[in-house]
């Protein structure tokens with residue numbers, strides 16, 4: 001599902017995810033490439049540019065509607081790719097390691113974000129038991145709980161990365 005600004009459901013959510021994902025991947029990149037500040041800044045600049053492009057795609061009426069869906073898809077994919085690029089770079093470069101990225105936390109938080117998005121987009125569980133989850137347990141609430149878990153995992157990963165650098169140098 002590629003969100004557009006004319007959709008009345010979930011647009012604020014898409015905006016808040018769009019705002020928080022550059023934050024997450026910038027901090028991850030900062031610590032992951034801590035020994036290579038120029039490279040880190042290069043990737044952080046690209047990530048921020050992709051984040052701005054997502055904001056533009058969500059808010060500018062000229063990229064609204066089905067005709068512009070491919071542009072909206074492109075900026076979301078670019079933002080996702082901008083997060084993978086520094087990890088891929090570190091994995092492929094013989095002089096770099098993935099140690100600073102705290103990959104187990106990156107993987108775990110991504111899983112919770114994806115699960116939360118899947119629950120929200122598919123409206124589970126109220127899709128199957130209409131009316132039962134109107135007050136407690138609706139997909140929207142489950143989504144927020146899962147996103148909070150992902151954010152705590154992100155902070156734990158950042159703490160681990162930071163401690164590595166601060167104890168090694």
Ligand SMILES: [Zn+2]
Nearest residue numbers: 013140143144
């Ligand atoms: Zn919400």
